[in-house]
Amino acid sequence: MSDGFFNKRQKTAASEKSNNEDSKPWIEKYRPKKLEDVTAQDHAVTVLQKTLKSANLPHMLFYGPPGTGKTSTILALTKELYGLTLTKSRVLELNASDERGIAIVRDKIKNFARLTVSKPSASDLEQYPCPPYKIIILDEADSMTADAQSALRRTMENYSSVTRFCLICNYVTRIIDPLASRCSKFRFKPLDSSNALGRLQHVATEENLKFEEKVLEKILDVSQGDLRRAIMLLQSSSKIVKHLDPPVITNLAVDELAGTVPMDLINTLTTKITSMDYSDIMKFIAELKRSGWSGAAMVNQLHEYYINNDQFTKAFKNEVSWLIFGSDSKLTNGGNEHIQLASLAIGIANLYREGM
Structure with missing residues (x-):
């Protein structure tokens, strides 16, 4: 009888240890x-x-x-x-x-x-x-x-x-x-993409996660070399889709959690800016704001789009940088997101109109 009691105690202790391990944040677990x-x-x-x-x-x-x-x-x-x-x-x-x-x-x-x-x-x-x-x-x-x-x-x-x-x-x-x-x-230098991706893949494999193509790369891109943030974002994404059928982590779920704007919306905005149709630009920005997307995130992503794009001239990038700097500064100081984003978009459209 005593053997049965001790075996039961050991099983209970092992079960508690397993539960504690499962309930840990992944940044501690891994x-x-x-x-x-x-x-x-x-x-x-x-x-x-x-x-x-x-x-x-x-x-x-x-x-x-x-x-x-x-x-x-x-x-x-x-x-x-x-x-x-x-x-x-x-x-x-x-x-x-x-x-x-x-x-x-x-x-x-x-x-x-x-x-x-x-x-x-x-x-x-x-x-x-x-x-x-x-x-x-x-x-x-x-x-x-x-x-x-x-x-x-x-x-x-x-x-x-x-x-x-x-x-x-x-x-x-x-x-x-x-x-x-x-x-x-x-x-300690920022993690390069290959090492960080390997670590994320290890965590995803251990947790039996299913995800869309390029999701892990997107998580790393959003995290900007911060592996802790990347693992936390992966865990949060897995919780969001846990009750879906099938429970697959999507790029949209990552965007929602990270507060980033989907690239198709950014591409649509830049296309409308290029068209220089001011009323269409204002209408689209109003739709973006009604959808709840962050104006600050859009300004940052517009910066990445224009500055890292080789199809634009140095003079154009320089002028866009000044416009983005002004909008970002005003947003940081509590400016209205809708007004600042509209002002930035119209300003870039004016650069196109001037032939820069």
Whole structure:
């Protein structure tokens, strides 16, 4: 009877673990568990794998665009250094954008940094390097005030024997020079399309997703190198079509979720601009606004259409850029979307009329 009880408990625990895994956001579910799983950051991964062998890490500064794997890399590194059990006591992760003042450095960070490390168990030592220091991860460190960064510099110096720091930021220029000079810098570049596409295909395969042709490419294009945003968009799209028959992720579903305007509407608008029929242009823009499409998104996509199109002259692109700059500035400052989009479209049509 006791065997039956324990088997039931084990099955229940396994079921709960499976449910927890399924309920996780995909960005956490598919976060790299090891350094070798990190996508497209070969230089950083190679250097960090070599430092793992000596287990003597320097202070580190990870910088680059969002969604390129900075946080995932340091979390994978700590797991390979300490294992899951020891990581809980050896690693302190803080989001510096939430706790950005000098008080957090003087209290929370300093108190953790000065603690001596506990001795690892024999089983942990057999499996992991378990170096005799802790790691403090400061995500979005570029949000910290200059005073807080200055205080952090002294803490790094005083407790370097028992604590290593990893600063993560998007803009390295916002980290003060005395702090940056104490860290080994690792630049995380935007993911190229092939690496990011491979990762998205892996997630789609694991989740048994069905999708239209070129949907994954569209998701990556909308995400602009941010793999985190791409995976979140893929998960949201899968939820939208889950109850459809068949449950296929469409390009239109991606456009709806991402807030981008379908290219056929952009192409129709540019065709009407080329025709220079002002009343037709105004009528079509009114229809677009009644459909709820974002004026700011349309301005951005018109910029991509005209500036990245080789059929237009440099002089024409220059004039269009000025028009788009003006409309975008007014939209950012709270201008009426309908008026600004109409003004932009009529302005570009006038360039055609002038023969540019």
